[in-house]
Amino acid sequence: MSPTIRYCEACGHPTAEKIPSGDHLPRRVCRHCGRIHYQNPRMVVGCVAEWQGKVLLCKRAIEPRAGRWTLPAGFLENNETVEEGALRETREEALATVTDPAPFALVNVPHVHQVHLFFRAQLEHGRHGVGAETLETGLFDAAGIPWAEIAFPSVRYALECYLADRSRGQFEFHISTWRQPLSG
């Protein structure tokens, strides 16, 4: 999420909310030096890593959704490409090396200021293991995916797109939006 920027990152003085000249949205602007603090969505990048018809899932060790299954994924870092980020997260969370990443599903998550981007990739040697933010990893065939225990709607969407495309033998790029429920 995006906490309120109460103090200026450049000079440490308090900020106030205002719409800068020529802009159309309120920003946190420093009362002292005038710096405008822009806040923008962050990208989460991850992989559907496949091995002999199975896909790699991780049981989350951390909140949110600890104990639920997810695809290896995490925040894109500065100075890396989306492919590099997806491969790094797969290495960190599932101790797995993947090759040939191909982008195939993007999910907007505007209520938490995120954009999720998933790649298909090939799991090397079928090897995987338990990273620091993971309780357990496993390779699942289509019939074995624990749909009731999937951590996030974006992960469910990526898995559904992947399996549907694989069934018909043609992969496309998919885009969707995960909207916040009106209550709860």
Added chain:
Amino acid sequence: MSPTIRYCEACGHPTAEKIPSGDHLPRRVCRHCGRIHYQNPRMVVGCVAEWQGKVLLCKRAIEPRAGRWTLPAGFLENNETVEEGALRETREEALATVTDPAPFALVNVPHVHQVHLFFRAQLEHGRHGVGAETLETGLFDAAGIPWAEIAFPSVRYALECYLADRSRGQFEFHISTWRQPLSG
């Protein structure tokens, strides 16, 4: 770009660079309250707006690359989807309404901490005009695109992918990386 966060956004005290426990990258961490300030790439979203075989380009009124031609595009804002952002930027920069956005090209720009995402879209009624950050707008057929005056490599890549896919009658999703030149 990403300026150094010298003061804590939450409490205004000075930060220091350190690698937080369990992390693998240096972050700006508040010396007083311990807040970790993550900095991540920002998305730029835009459109190839087409009308009767022509594409809409904008001559930039602002730096960088003032006076060069670009596709309407700009930073994705919090609370909007990538499609909404691309349509908003097209409206702001070229006073143009587009429909049916379809994602087709992503360009990593890691040296400035950006990811550029372009959509194909249909320009309504062929109408366009000059937005606040634009000097001139125009509809160009393939032979008329001012290649020598294109503002950014990512825009050139998007236009090349678009024209090549259109020529062969099939659109795919393309991904590339714009690397910083070693000098200059």
